Amino acid sequence: DQQVKQNSPSLSVQEGRISILNCDYTNSMFDYFLWYKKYPAEGPTFLISISSIKDKNEDGRFTVFLNKSAKHLSLHIVPSQPGDSAVYFCAASVGGATNKLIFGTGTLLAVQP
């Protein structure tokens, strides 16, 4: 049951250019979305989040866009830096007591110097 999907397993971008990572979801009850960055053998590190009442949230070089009608969100990284190279997971939750996260399968971003 893949409620959260990241269809691109990998993405390669030149340093300084924009990285766009995409995520689709099927559960219309999701009301909070997050992006996490993960290095091998480390825990996910929170990057940015957005609630379903918004369609955009910015934090420095990171911007998340939410299109509820399309059940799609994206993470833009501008400008991309070699240190951004990692696996990026989108995650979603339904508001409630537990707010457990449902993760996508991840996209490996490689930023080439």
Next chain:
Amino acid sequence: EPEVTQTPSHQVTQMGQEVILRCVPISNHLYFYWYRQILGQKVEFLVSFYNNEISEKSEIFDDQFSVERPDGSNFTLKIRSTKLEDSAMYFCASRTGRGLGNTIYFGEGSWLTVV
């Protein structure tokens, strides 16, 4: 910056043995979680814990698994009789409160290898 800490970072155990993974959540957090990631797969929810009881658990979290908060700081995951398929990275996580806007923060993970 406060962080979630986990021990051990790596444990190798024989099939059928009991394993306890330990976590110290961020101090003012109230909700605690265990997730796991089997190699090459996505991060999966196991269990959430609040007010000294399980709030929700996934199908993965069967009778072989248990969680405990034995004191005010530690949060443990016990696997009673490990199976080969329990080999995974186990992540502890915590958040401060209920509802939207309360980000879940993850620890570095405990890599469990069952042989």
